[in-house]
Structures are given as structure tokens and as C-alpha cells.
Amino acid sequence: MVWECAIPPQEVLTVTNDRQMYELEYPSPSVDSANPKGPALVVAMRGYADAGHAVESAADHLKAALESRTVATFSNDELIDYRSRRPTVTLAHSEITDIADLQLDMRVLRDANGKSFLLLSGPEPDLRWEAFSNAVADLVERFNVEKTICLYAAPMGAPHTRPLVVSAHGNDSDLVGSMYTFDGMVSIPGSASILIERELHGRGRNVAGYTAHVPHYVAASPYPHATFQLLQSVQDSTGLKFPLGSLEGDMRRVTQQLAEQTTNSDEIAHVVQALEEHYDQEMEEYRSRHPQAMMPGEAQMPSGEEISEAFENYLTAIEDRDRTREEQRSLPHDEATDQRLRDHFFIDPAQPEIDDAAERSRDDDNGTGDDTDRGENRSGD
Template identity: 50%
Template sequence: MQDNSRRMYELEYPAPEMKPKNGTTLVVALQGYADAGQAVDSSASHLLSSLENSPVAAFNNDELIDYRSRRPAVRISNHEVVGMDELTLGLYAMRDSAGNPFLLLAGPEPDMRWNAFTDAVIDLSERFNVSRTICLYSAPMTVPHTRPLLVTAHGTADEITRRHFRVNSNMTLPGSASLQLEYVLGSKGRSVAGFTAHVPHYIAASNYPEATLKLLRAVETAGSLSLPLGSLEQDSAKMMTLLREQVDDSGEIAAMVQSLEQSYDEEIESYREDNPEALLPGATEATDADALAEEFERFLASVDKPADPRDGEDDSSDISGDGEDPAPGPDDRDS
């Protein structure tokens, strides 16, 4: 007889339909690891508060969480315990601003049973037709807030990560449940990407909306999603104003920021020389020349296509506006 207390998660019923044409995107935003500026936690909170969503699966906290390492806040009023924060690790079915479905895995990072947790997430991914997984991180770095925030990418999904800034070197990092999930998915040949926001180290302990904004913009692009980011843009602008005022009031801080700016500019220029096609921070996505050429050829073909006699004299392919002259053919266009 199976011990129900050992179950990793419970599915909600009825389960939502998650069968988009190109597969489902899974966004992983786990609290507790590499979350400078609270960007990962804020990303999950923003998505859940601003988009239509419903729970898909709830994970068993008693199997995964060490309550002594992340004690939930308890509220006492008039010598009575009146409330206690819940730690919720769950999978949510989301709808973006255009109604496109995707999944969000959010909540505290598991303290225990990472292998079983990874197997459970992969099982859920297969159940809901996940075609790509995007994991979010945020790290304190020696970068200035006065330059565009850098988001680095890694993973097996080259079609997602190749245009982002990538660290082309070897490194060893402390593990996490999200990184283990990436590793196992990659070893199975799955499409997986990780995005890390580089937060100025002197702001890492504070809420930094700019990092949240840039992480979600990366998710938006990688997952072909439409996300409501207007409030984050406003919050980021307010934070930048406050930081600018603090720098102006302190010559010591201004000197430190200036030194960081110089190092940042040198690093970006060096990376640009080695990766001329990369989309660097502060730049906008350029239109692919080949795709533009193909689209233009399709347009010309539609213009050149002879009118169908069955369509009558008012054929919509007449673009002259007077209904007399046919659309110009290939030999009539200027060279």
C-alpha cells in the first residue's frame, strides 16, 4: 500500500488543457538561490498577480522543505497566534496577455529530495507537453546601475540563448534544484535555458525592479509570450531616480560607480568584438535580413500573381486604384 505522505505532489482536478501548437513553455522561478535584488521571487509574484492563472499541482512541503532554514513568519495579536505565512511550492497554468498558455513553477526551492523533485517536474513536463524550460536566476555582480542591466544565458536551447550574452569560460558554482533540473533535462536532450540577471552588488539586498523587468523580457522573447510589464517599467524608473539622487549626494559612491562603468564598457566592447551577432544589453532585436527578404519575395509574388478570371473585373489584385491597369508584372517594375 502506497504511503500518501511520501507523495511528491498532488494534481488539481480537473487538469487544464495545455496543448499549444508549438508545445508548452515552462518558467521555473524558485526562491532562495541566486536571487539578488529579489528578482526571481518578484518575477513569479508579478506573473501570478497580473495574469490569469490556476493551480495545476501542489508539492508536498513536508517532503521538500526544512522549516528551520526558512521559518515562516507568525503573527501574534493580543497574546494569541492569529496567522502564519504559508510556504507554497506549486505549478500553475498561466495565460499571457494574448491568451497563450504557459506553465510557471514557483515557490521556495526544495531543501531536500532534489532527485525526486526533479523526476516529479519532468513527469509533469511530459504530462503537459512542455517543449522548452526557462529557469530564472539573479546574481550580485560588480556592475554599475548606470549601464543597461546584463542578462546572461546558458543551456541547450541554442535558438534561445545564442543572441544573448553568454559567458564563454569554465566555472564551478554551488548547486541548486533549478540547476539540477537544467542538467537532467539537458542530458535527456530537452530544450532548456537559464537566464541570470546581473544585479549591482551594492543593491543586491534590496528589491531591484530593473532586474525583474529584464528577466521577464527575456522570458517574453524566449517563450514567444506577451507579458504585462508596464508597472515594472514604472517601478524601475522610480528606483533609478532614487539611485541617481544618492550618487549625486556622495562623491565616494560616484567614484565607485565611475570605476564600475569603465570596467563594464571595456567588457562589453571586448565581447562585441568576439560576438558581433550577439544582442547586447541596451540594444533592440534586429530584424533578420533573410526573413525580411523572404517576406518581401512573398509580397511580390502575391502582387505578381495573375488574376483569376472567375473573380470578375473587380479583382482585388488590382492595386492601381482605378480598376483599369493590371498590377505590374516582373518586366514592368523598375530595376
């Protein structure tokens, strides 16, 4: 039996294309970046791979701490299964006052130094993963994204008393660098972010994934250590600067709570000790296989480019300081003004190394000053 289509093929294509995956904001905010190669994109969608709520917390922290503007909004009707992900509805005084936001969008943010980057956040889509990953890849090309980093968090047999591991995978050596990587083969459940990685890799775009190894016994609770380490890893590989002070305070509080619980239970302490022994052995073996790798808890070493830039800034600062001093020496000498400055800044005139005006005054008294300057001062008086 041959099935006949009532709609011509070209009309079918038209109907399919009308199902818009996303809507661009109008007027569109600027997505310019200090990097001529284009901005970075951070993908932090909340889904199953979010132990310790680390990925969701990372996105929420960035949106709360930094200036942001929406660039593209994805269609919930195309991507969300409301029966499996029912939004929370709030009723007050017999009226609906609020419905939980399930919005999935892409935003442009400015880091602490004013540098632009993109953030894709919200619920992981339930439907149309292939079309969604293609749409995200189209936006990556539209905004000329230089590098994309997808964030994950997985429950692992790791103790909370050791530095948290963030493992990396990807097709760009600059993004993976000397981070912790898996040597063998591993099979994991798929996700929408993984499909985005595959699509970007197929288009020749730089992409990587960072996974925080969250202790399995705290995976169901917020674990700020994982959020902090994910964002720190993004900073190290992109040069972005995030305000992380509030996360450090949360880390100290959670660390204290875990320490108290461990101390009060011999059973928990025994389990943690066994995990510590396994962790230490695994890290020692990894170090022997990768002597140049940056181990968890070790500081990120600056690159040659960063060292060169810092040295140039240092030389520029010295030149600016010397130029300022020369300009100050060329000003007419006014003892009354010098005295007011000393009184204001509590400068001791007995310390000539911090008082250029006093030093020049002594040179003038000893006859070593410039005659022209002294003549101008007398005429000014």
C-alpha cells in the same frame, strides 16, 4: 555482520512510493497552448540565487498580472525544512490569524494575448533535490512542455548606470540565441533549478537558464531592473507577452533614488565610475569576439518568421479594408444618412479622399455612375 531487513524488498518500494512529491489539481485546468509543440515552462523559485529579489518578483508579478490556475502542488513536508525556513506567524488579539505561505506549485497562466504557459514558483526545496527534479521533469513530459527557462539573479561588479546584463546558458540555440554568454569556464554553487536543468537535458528536453547581473551594492534590495530584463528575455525567446508597465514605473523611481545617492556622495560616484570603465571595456571585448551578438540594451531583432507573419497580417489588413470599401460602395446611396454620418464624425464633405459616398455622388451627378444603381435608388425613394 549482516543486517537483516524486517520488511520484504517489495514492501520497502511500496513505502517509498507512498511519499508523494506532488498532487495534481482535480479537476485539472486546461494546459492547451497556441503552440502545437507545447507550452513553455518558466522556473522562478526564490532561493539563494536571487539578487535584487529579481526571481521572486518576476514570479509574483506574473501571478498578480495574469490569470492563473494551479496545476500541481508540491508537498511541503517532503521538501521544506521548517527549522531553517520558519514561516512567519501573525497573532492578532491573542489569536493566530495568518501563517506565511511556503507553497511550492506549478500553475498554468495566460499571457496578454491569451497564450498558455506554465510557471513553477515558490520556495526552493531544502530537501530531496534529486527526487524533486525528477518530479518536475515528469510534469514537463506530462504536459508536453516545448521549452523550459530557469531564472536566476546574481550579484555582479556592474554599475547601475549601464544596461543590465542577462547572460544565458542552455542546450537550445533558440533559447540562448544571440544573448550574452560566458566564454570560459565558471564554477557556481548548485541549486534545485540547476538540477532540473540537468535532468531535462538528460531527457533530451530544450532547457536554458537566464541570469540577471545585479549590481552588487543593490543586491540586498528589490531591483526592478533585473526583474524587468528577466521577463523581457523570456518574452524575446518564447513569443509570450507580459504586461510590464508597472515595472517600468518602479524602474524610474529606483533609478532616480540611485542617481540622488550617487550625486550626494563622492565616494559612491568614484566607485560607480570605476565599475563603468570596467563594464565598458568588458562589453567592447565581448563585441569584438561576438560581432553578431545582441549586446545589453540593444533591441531584439525580429526573426524571419516574425517578419513574414507581420507582412502577411499587413496584406490581410489591406484586403479586409478594400473588401469593406467595396461593400460600402454597393450599398444604396442615401444623402440624409451621409449627412448624419458627417455630423457625427465631423467629416468635411469638401475632402473627397475621406468621403467615398460623396465621391460616388459626384460621379452620379456627372453621369458616370451605374444606371441600374440610380434606378434602384429612385425606386427606393
